[in-house]
Amino acid sequence: MRAVKRFGGEAVALVLAAVIFLIPFALMLLTAVKNQVQAIDLDFAWPTEWRVVQNFTEVIQARDYVLLRAYVNSIIVTVASVAIIVVFAAMAGFVLQRRAGKLGALANFLVLSGLIIPPAVVPTIWLLQGIGLFKTLSGLILVEVAFGLPYAVLLFRAFIAAIPRELDEAAMIDGCSGLRLFFKVIFPLLRPVTITVILTASVAVFNDFVNPLYFLPGDGNATVQVTLYNFQSQYNTQWNLLFMDIVLITIPPLLAFVFFNRKIVAGLTAGSIKG
Amino acid sequence: MTRQQAGPVTGPGPDSTARHARGASARRRAAYPYAMYLPAAVVYLVIFLIPTGMAFYFALTRWTLFDSTFVGLDNFRDFLAEQNLRIGFQNTLFYAVVTSGLKVVLGLLLGVLLTSKLRLRGFLRSVVFFPVLVSTVAVGITFSMLLAPDTGLVDKALALVGVSGPDWLGGASTALLSVALVDVWKGVGLATVIYIAGILSIPQDYYQAVAVDGGTAWHRFRHVTLPLSWPATYSVIILSFIGGLRSFDLIWTMTRGGPGFTSDTIASIIYKQYQAGFFGLSTAGNVLLFLMVTVIMVPLTYLLGKRQVTT
Numbered sequence: 001m002r003a004v005k006r007f008g009g010e011a012v013a014l015v016l017a018a019v020i021f022l023i024p025f026a027l028m029l030l031t032a033v034k035n036q037v038q039a040i041d042l043d044f045a046w047p048t049e050w051r052v053v054q055n056f057t058e059v060i061q062a063r064d065y066v067l068l069r070a071y072v073n074s075i076i077v078t079v080a081s082v083a084i085i086v087v088f089a090a091m092a093g094f095v096l097q098r099r100a101g102k103l104g105a106l107a108n109f110l111v112l113s114g115l116i117i118p119p120a121v122v123p124t125i126w127l128l129q130g131i132g133l134f135k136t137l138s139g140l141i142l143v144e145v146a147f148g149l150p151y152a153v154l155l156f157r158a159f160i161a162a163i164p165r166e167l168d169e170a171a172m173i174d175g176c177s178g179l180r181l182f183f184k185v186i187f188p189l190l191r192p193v194t195i196t197v198i199l200t201a202s203v204a205v206f207n208d209f210v211n212p213l214y215f216l217p218g219d220g221n222a223t224v225q226v227t228l229y230n231f232q233s234q235y236n237t238q239w240n241l242l243f244m245d246i247v248l249i250t251i252p253p254l255l256a257f258v259f260f261n262r263k264i265v266a267g268l269t270a271g272s273i274k275g
Numbered sequence: 276m277t278r279q280q281a282g283p284v285t286g287p288g289p290d291s292t293a294r295h296a297r298g299a300s301a302r303r304r305a306a307y308p309y310a311m312y313l314p315a316a317v318v319y320l321v322i323f324l325i326p327t328g329m330a331f332y333f334a335l336t337r338w339t340l341f342d343s344t345f346v347g348l349d350n351f352r353d354f355l356a357e358q359n360l361r362i363g364f365q366n367t368l369f370y371a372v373v374t375s376g377l378k379v380v381l382g383l384l385l386g387v388l389l390t391s392k393l394r395l396r397g398f399l400r401s402v403v404f405f406p407v408l409v410s411t412v413a414v415g416i417t418f419s420m421l422l423a424p425d426t427g428l429v430d431k432a433l434a435l436v437g438v439s440g441p442d443w444l445g446g447a448s449t450a451l452l453s454v455a456l457v458d459v460w461k462g463v464g465l466a467t468v469i470y471i472a473g474i475l476s477i478p479q480d481y482y483q484a485v486a487v488d489g490g491t492a493w494h495r496f497r498h499v500t501l502p503l504s505w506p507a508t509y510s511v512i513i514l515s516f517i518g519g520l521r522s523f524d525l526i527w528t529m530t531r532g533g534p535g536f537t538s539d540t541i542a543s544i545i546y547k548q549y550q551a552g553f554f555g556l557s558t559a560g561n562v563l564l565f566l567m568v569t570v571i572m573v574p575l576t577y578l579l580g581k582r583q584v585t586t
């Protein structure tokens with residue numbers, strides 16, 4: 001009897017959670033493949049007509065291939081800023097972990113500040129304009145790097161703490177120190193945490209909406225999130241195309257999730273348990 | 276052993292240790308040069324620290340990006356005097372408290388559920404976590420559809436049980452709460468995985484001790500899981516409070532602060548003032564947000580951190 005009750009409770013919890021968390025995705029997928037007339041209903045009726053390919057090509061071609069260009073921009077920004085974050089944060093995390101002292105304390109303080117303090121937007125625009133990088137991809141990349149560094153430094157520092165110093169000393173006896181010690185000996189050992197940083201930072205940058213909105217305004221060189229935001233007002237009668245856009249934009253994080261779920265979870269929960 | 280003790284006698288003791296220390300620190304300088312901070316430090320200084328510092332000056336000016344006139348505390352006075360700006364403080368605080376409170380409660384419940392011996396546990400964990408990785412704009416648009424008055428799925432479902440649902444995002448009293456609930460839907464997965472990690476790190480001995488004393492599931496939860504997952508609670512509160520105080524994208528895609536100004540947070544007001552060309556006022560909003568975050572987060576971190584030490 002108790003087993004039955006237990007099983008019943010489990011089943012209810014399971015169904016409830018699945019419904020609450022899956023229904024919005026079901027709506028996205030169903031609406032994305034319907035025709036325009038049926039899509040207006042925004043319901044869960046089975047598509048009368050499967051327009052996967054047509055909706056896909058229509059969304060891609062819309063407004064002179066704006067989505068395609070946005071995709072290219074998003075990929076450039078993501079790849080460039082994540083690559084820079086990995087190298088810069090790994091180096092900083094290494095020195096920070098190995099060499100305590102006044103400067104280390106200051107660096108620790110700055111890392112924590114970076115995690116907490118909301119960035120001052122208009123002064124950042126003013127500064128980017130001053131160095132000629134406002135409304136450029138390079139400017140946005142620098143912004144993503146600056147805001148992404150603190151968390152990456154934390155992850156690298158925590159991982160490097162587990163690498164024995166004896167290794168550094170052995171390398172130093174062989175005449176390796178500084179940059180050579182780091183790139184020849186330490187960096188290859190950081191592979192697991194590097195993958196974690198790449199994944200968490202990529203998802204964050206690719207999904208970022210606020211920074212492109214402020215620092216890369218205009219339609220010409222928008223990123224996918226801003227394009228999606230603009231589609232919302234332009235396609236308010238063509239829900240099928242709007243949701244096809246959403247599906248297309250959700251595919252990269254979905255792939256990351258399918259292949260690297262554990263790594264991402266490890267990265268996001270790192271350090272949160274030991275405080 | 277004897278040799279070491281003999282050391283100071285034969286050699287000039289203090290001098291030798293000092294030289295040794297100097298040697299070690301020189302080696303450390305060479306091995307871990309501060310120059311390796313440089314690339315990260317330059318980007319961080321230029322893009323983050325300088326604008327943050329300059330904000331305190333520009334907040335006191337009427338500003339067009341090209342030239343600025345000093346106006347003292349006028350911007351701050353406007354912010355605190357005008358109802359449609361002041362509402363941002365209440366809303367931001369409300370949003371942060373509701374989202375982090377619900378994430379703690381639901382995250383803990385889901386964490387307990389998903390660490391129990393449940394079939395399909397792995398599947399459920401994935402389902403709960405996936406929204407964390409989906410773009411906020413996509414989530415905002417989808418939920419705007421689901422919450423549409425009458426035609427939206429939520430109101431249709433309520434109609435089935437005979438309740439006429441409100442206009443969630445269009446009503447002044449429900450708009451902010453609705454957005455906050457969607458935020459919880461999207462973010463509870465992160466809280467859940469943090470709790471799962473926390474619960475799995477509790478040694479099994481404690482649970483065995485409760486079992487020996489004949490404790491029930493409630494005892495296990497109340498006297499073992501709840502107190503010993505405190506570090507996870509701490510992290511979830513801090514993370515979601517910071518996120519809640521800064522939140523912009525979900526509010527902007529779902530209500531744009533509307534209807535009227537009823538769901539405006541400080542972050543959305545900063546954007547509105549920026550769009551309207553009031554750069555000084557917008558920056559004053561940034562400074563106020565900075566102060567609000569500091570005033571709340573510093574004592575909160577301290578209080579929660581102290582609790583962590585004592586338990």
